[in-house]
Amino acid sequence: xxxxxxxxxxxxxxxxxxxxxxxxxxxxxxxxxxxxxxxxxxxxxxxxxxxxxxxxxxxxxxxxxxxxxxxxxxxxxxxxxxxxxxxxxxxxxxxxxxxxxxxxxxxxxxxxxxxxxxxxxxxxxxxxxxxxxxxxxxxxxxxxxxxxxxxxxxxxxxxxxxxxxxxxxxxxxxxxxxxxxxxxxxxxxxxxxxxxxxxxxxxxxxxxxxxxxxxxxxxxxxxxxxxxxxxxxxxxxxxxxxxxxxxxxxxxxxxxxxxxxxxxxxxxxxxxxxxxxxxxxx
Amino acid sequence: xxxxxxxxxxxxxxxxxxxxxxxxxxxxxxxxxxxxxxxxxxxxxxxxxxxxxxxxxxxxxxxxxxxxxxxxxxxxxxxxxxxxxxxxxxxxxxxxxxxxxxxxxxxxxxxxxxxxxxxxxxxxxxxxxxxxxxxxxxxxxxxxxxxxxxxxxxxxxxxxxxxxxxxxxxxxxxxxxxxxxxxxxxxxxxxxxxxxxxxxxxxxxxxxxxxxxxxxxxxxxxxxxxxxxxxxxxxxxxxxxxxxxxxxxxxxxxxxxxxxxxxxxxxxxxxxxxxxxxxxxxxxxxxxxxxxxxxxxxxxxxxxxxxx
Numbered sequence: 001x002x003x004x005x006x007x008x009x010x011x012x013x014x015x016x017x018x019x020x021x022x023x024x025x026x027x028x029x030x031x032x033x034x035x036x037x038x039x040x041x042x043x044x045x046x047x048x049x050x051x052x053x054x055x056x057x058x059x060x061x062x063x064x065x066x067x068x069x070x071x072x073x074x075x076x077x078x079x080x081x082x083x084x085x086x087x088x089x090x091x092x093x094x095x096x097x098x099x100x101x102x103x104x105x106x107x108x109x110x111x112x113x114x115x116x117x118x119x120x121x122x123x124x125x126x127x128x129x130x131x132x133x134x135x136x137x138x139x140x141x142x143x144x145x146x147x148x149x150x151x152x153x154x155x156x157x158x159x160x161x162x163x164x165x166x167x168x169x170x171x172x173x174x175x176x177x178x179x180x181x182x183x184x185x186x187x188x189x190x191x192x193x194x195x196x197x198x199x200x201x202x203x204x205x206x207x208x209x210x211x212x213x214x215x216x217x218x219x220x221x222x223x224x225x226x227x228x229x230x231x232x233x234x235x236x237x238x239x240x241x242x243x244x245x246x247x248x249x250x251x252x253x254x255x256x257x258x259x260x261x262x263x264x265x266x267x268x269x270x271x272x273x274x275x276x277x278x279x280x281x282x
Numbered sequence: 283x284x285x286x287x288x289x290x291x292x293x294x295x296x297x298x299x300x301x302x303x304x305x306x307x308x309x310x311x312x313x314x315x316x317x318x319x320x321x322x323x324x325x326x327x328x329x330x331x332x333x334x335x336x337x338x339x340x341x342x343x344x345x346x347x348x349x350x351x352x353x354x355x356x357x358x359x360x361x362x363x364x365x366x367x368x369x370x371x372x373x374x375x376x377x378x379x380x381x382x383x384x385x386x387x388x389x390x391x392x393x394x395x396x397x398x399x400x401x402x403x404x405x406x407x408x409x410x411x412x413x414x415x416x417x418x419x420x421x422x423x424x425x426x427x428x429x430x431x432x433x434x435x436x437x438x439x440x441x442x443x444x445x446x447x448x449x450x451x452x453x454x455x456x457x458x459x460x461x462x463x464x465x466x467x468x469x470x471x472x473x474x475x476x477x478x479x480x481x482x483x484x485x486x487x488x489x490x491x492x493x494x495x496x497x498x499x500x501x502x503x504x505x506x507x508x509x510x511x512x513x514x515x516x517x518x519x520x521x522x523x524x525x526x527x528x529x530x531x532x533x534x535x536x537x538x539x540x541x542x543x544x545x546x547x548x549x550x551x552x553x554x555x556x557x558x559x560x561x562x563x564x565x566x567x568x569x570x571x572x573x574x575x576x577x578x579x580x581x582x583x584x585x586x587x588x589x590x
């Protein structure tokens with residue numbers, strides 16, 4: 001292979017894989033936050049409040065500046081990645097599993113099960129998700145666990161709908177019918193024959209939902225309904241940074257930039273996964 | 283057609299009933315909803331009195347009946363904090379949210395549809411790639427971040443636009459853009475898909491073979507057919523805009539129902555929150571119904587298919 005050709009190939013690889021690299025970067029930052037963060041994210045250095053990126057105050061080196069309580073912004077951003085990713089991962093997995101199981105069941109059992117599950121799905125989908133999340137958090141009270149539960153509660157119908165419609169068509173396939181005739185029960189049919197066939201579509205939904213969940217968590221935190229202070233969350237950091245837009249641009253801009261980069265990378269990956277697994281969408 | 287309408291209307295009613303049931307149960311997730319309605323400083327006697335006054339000590343089924351009966355009369359209860367009917371509070375703020383949603387819809391359609399056309403016509407060209415990047419960026423941008431960035435650039439640094447609150451037309455510009463950008467992506471995607479679908483049809487090839495040029499082909503032949511999905515999506519996007527207003531109104535201190543909701547949560551004025559959610563769900567169901575009917579009017583094949 002000639003040198004320029006190899007260079008193009010590498011370059012093409014970079015072009016395709018950089019979203020994954022960004023996600024990996026955030027995952028690494030979140031996992032090893034205690035090792036990577038230069039300072040304690042909650043340590044308040046009240047003399048060094050709202051210092052611009054790159055300043056030194058009382059032997060503190062603020063690489064990305066400090067917030068209104070003199071806390072190191074870089075450390076808070078690194079710890080904030082934890083909250084975003086934990087909430088998104090957990091809520092996507094819970095809502096994905098619950099939604100897929102219910103959708104498969106509705107598509108397989110038909111009859112009363114189908115009517116009940118799909119009606120409930122319709123009801124959930126007709127309440128704007130943001131509003132349903134807000135009212136549920138208002139009842140339960142804000143906390144990390146509750147935010148995950150609320151997002152799972154509001155999002156499972158998405159998966160249920162996809163799983164349901166795919167199951168409907170797969171169940172009528174001759175080989176599935178044959179396996180039923182040969183005595184396969186619901187569990188065997190659903191997990192041996194249906195699940196492997198729908199897992200692709202479900203993962204497409206899951207990747208696209210992941211980005212949305214990151215935004216939802218940040219939105220709830222922004223409104224004060226997410227993880228409670230002093231725990232660092234990008235949405236909450238944006239919310240306080242809003243008060244200092246005229247004097248300290250970095251407090252709101254930098255966490256927002258991370259949020260944007262993460263969601264953009266997830267969406268790009270989601271599009272790529274969709275093209276791979278589900279050619280009909282192309 | 284009539285059978286379709288009746289069935290669809292029945293479905294909508296059942297969904298509304300389901301929404302009310304869901305909200306009723308969400309309200310009781312922690313057991314006693316009285317605690318949602320009292321300030322943290324309330325004494326046990328106050329709580330007991332309020333529980334009795336609101337009927338939360340009655341059997342659950344009775345409470346549910348009362349809840350539904352109130353809803354049927356459009357009675358959303360009275361704000362415990364402000365001592366004003368919830369419907370009055372919502373009604374006084376709703377015009378602002380509608381104004382904002384209208385502005386956002388103009389932004390979303392005004393940018394989204396042309397971008398979608400570009401995406402469909404220049405499929406893999408450099409312009410389309412640029413447009414696709416723009417759509418993806420808009421989709422990944424949290425509204426509260428784009429809002430804050432706009433305030434920083436256009437209000438604080440350049441001083442062109444007022445940073446927040448209401449006033450003239452200039453106050454509406456930034457909130458509308460912040461709220462509209464997300465829906466813009468939806469419109470661009472739908473327009474692209476719908477146009478590509480339409481362009482692959484036989485009548486387009488025939489028209490092309492007769493020598494009809496692209497602009498004329500688009501305006502005279504394709505536009506109307508391709509517009510159908512776009513119109514139905516518009517109906518559905520309105521409810522998304524209303525929900526998104528909660529955050530945008532907070533960023534720009536816009537006095538609509540979103541701001542009221544957030545304030546109500548912080549003030550533990552639960553009935554307002556519940557009223558807004560019920561209203562949002564009601565509007566969504568209504569718009570869904572409307573979009574289905576609209577669809578069946580412009581495309582009669584739908585009714586035939588569903589009747590089968």
